[in-house]
Amino acid sequence: MxxxxxxxxxxxxxxxxxxxxxxxxxxxxxxxxxxxxxxxxxxxxxxxxxxxxxxxxxxxxxxxxxxxxxxxxxxxxxxxxxxxxxxxxxxxxxxxxxxxxxxxxxxxxxxxxxxxxxxxxxxxxxxxYNFSRESFFLASVRSFQEANNNYFDDLEQQVLKFSKAYQVDLTSPFTSKDIEEILIEEYGYIINETELSTYEALENLRSVFVPKTKTLLLADGIDEAQRTFIYTKEIAYNFLGITDRLYTFPWIKFESFDQVLNNFYASYFAGALVIPKEALTLQLEAVFEKPSFDEALFIKTMNAFNASPESFYQRLTNILPKAFNIQNLFFLRFTHKLGTEKFHLKKELHLSHQHSPRANETNEHYCRRWVSLNVLRDISKSKKSHEFDIQMSNYVGDNARYLVLSSATKDPFREHQYRSISIGLLINKQLERKLKFLEDKNIKTEEVGVTCERCPIQNCEVRQAPALALERAAKNKKIEQIVEELNQKSVR
Incomplete structure (x- = not known):
């Protein structure tokens, strides 16, 4: 003791x-x-x-x-x-x-x-809510991100320091081969692309690092963007001198909060290296200056970096608050399985504005008018590798409007599984000053709720469940009113 x-x-x-x-x-x-x-x-x-x-x-x-x-x-x-x-x-x-x-x-x-x-x-x-120790740690890191507007200048500076030390050109995309060479030559890594696939139980893992032999095991089927992210994350662990770390991607379990925090630091470093701040800021300025939303230009910006859509949207949460003073935003990642009507919120981040309600509601149905869910439906029915859409979402009852951009891709490691990444920007005076295309009439507008159980929208054509939470609240309010009236009358 x-x-x-x-x-x-x-x-x-x-x-x-x-x-x-x-x-x-x-x-x-x-x-x-x-x-x-x-x-x-x-x-x-x-x-x-x-x-x-x-x-x-x-x-x-x-x-x-x-x-x-x-x-x-x-x-x-x-x-x-x-x-x-x-x-x-x-x-x-x-x-x-x-x-x-x-x-x-x-x-x-x-x-x-x-x-x-x-x-x-x-x-x-x-x-x-079955809130595990890992969930508590992740929530703590998320609060840490929110408290810092998800921007960490010390890590940004470390990226610049690394690029100078190893002559990595941040003005143009680099390949995984460029990073692999540094891992092997500088840090003594061995890259193994066959061992991991021999273990059926590890089929959902993208990589495993074996510290004793400095061997990085890679899964079959990872694309260039995933490989680059894995490599740059390993660079982060080594360059930042992080020893208390996770050895699998995605993670299996955390032994301590430090591992959770260090995992975040390494991921942030990787994102900042693959998608440099200056390059992204310049390209976003070009998108924002257009009088109407140029989808082709936005997709081109996304594809300008050797990164997945998720890494790109995550990087937006770093850059928009810092470079454009757009601090009221949320980030969501959903998953969906073909043939089901279930959509699972796997990751969320809220900066400044409290997008309400903020958490998973047990057994409730997220609004089917959300663009985040619609792109998942679209990609599950098409043969495209990427579905993108944009929407103005008016949250009924919250008096809040968001511009929401969303991308959906197939999960390469799970059959008939899809995922969507979305970023929502609160529409206010600041956003109106920064985004010239907000008056674009071609951007569709939807009245949305959060979950069906709490949604006041009448005659919704995609409602999945009655507004039970609202009905309970209305019933309780009625009871309160009657009791108040009885008190006023002083009934004997």
Whole structure:
């Protein structure tokens, strides 16, 4: 058991016992003969008293010695103990969010009952939504991205430093062969393209890195863009000096929060290297200056880089807030299987504006008017490798309008599976100044909801379920009104 944890638990117990007996720190100091500052440090988990001091506290507070030193907490503090013992505060680098662990402990010790209720609520929500440890870590990284507008200048500078050191020309697309040469010559990698396919259980993996032999195993069927991303991510791990890392792509499980964060750093570096900021900014300016939306030019911009549509849209979330001051946006990735009416939201990111509601609604049906879902339907019925569409989405009830751009592609590793990537830009004065084509009448406009269960649109031709959530809310409001009327009448 860590000494720090033992000190924290003792401090929490001492403070609870003292407050239960209506004693101030000054009062406890008076009856025990121990200084107020010393007792304060004990309660904050900074010091652990010697046995003779514990004996004094035990006697003066009329609490058995064994109970004082026991690590078992009563029901009021048990969830806090579980949180501390889980080491979750150690696994998350709180300094990323400008938080000191000591500050959290102060909050816990000052209002243990309230914090206990809060923690219990979080645990209950997590269990209800099957919120795993990995999901918690990913949500933490997503919050970190949002807090920084998903732009990290230190990583952008590292990309420029790498390109100069290894003479990688960022003004024109490079191939995976260019990066492969650096991996082999500089970092001693061995590239193996046959071993991975011999393991049927690993069929969904694109790559596996074996650190002992510095061997990178690649899956059959990966295209040039995927290969380049895998290589540049490996470059990131090495060039940034990251050792606590994941060894598979996509990931299987995370051992620590650092691995989640480092995975994000490596992915960001890879995206910034393959899609350089200056080159993308110049091309986007050309798209935005057009009086009408030029789909061909936008697709040309997307294809100008050796990257997948997902990497391109992800990179937009870095560049638009920084280069164009477009900070209110969301990013969504959906998957869909042919022959089903199910659409699964696998990834989301929201910057500044809180696109509402923000999370997966259990067993609810996302709006079938979303362009994100329509491009999935289109590609599942066509033989195209890429479907693109653009839409003005008016969110009924939220008083919000988004310009949404969406691309769909086939999943090369799953039969009859498709995925769509979308970016939604909140339409406001700032966007109107930056995008000249917003008045283009050829861009279709749709009244949309979020899920059918919460959508107020009447007579929707693609509704998948009745608006049960709205009906419940309306019923409750009616009940409230009647009760209020009865109170006003003072019925006897």
């Amino acid at each position: 860590e000494q720090e944890y033992i000190k924290l638990i003792f401090g929490l117990k001492l403070k609870q016992i003292r407050t239960d007996k209506n004693l101030s720190l000054f009062g406890l100091s008076k009856i025990s003969g121990l200084s107020k500052s010393y007792l304060n440090e004990i309660e904050k988990g900074k010091k652990y008293p010697k046995p003779d001091k514990i004996a004094i506290l035990s006697e003066k507070l009329d609490v058995p010695y064994d109970q004082m030193v026991s690590l078992k907490l009563d029901k009021n503090l048990a969830p806090i103990g579980e949180l501390l013992q889980s080491k979750i505060l150690k696994e998350i680098p709180l300094e990323l969010f400008g938080i000191k662990e000591s500050n959290l402990i102060d909050i816990v010790s000052n209002a243990p009952a309230k914090v206990n209720a809060f923690i219990s609520t979080i645990i209950e929500i997590a269990q209800h």
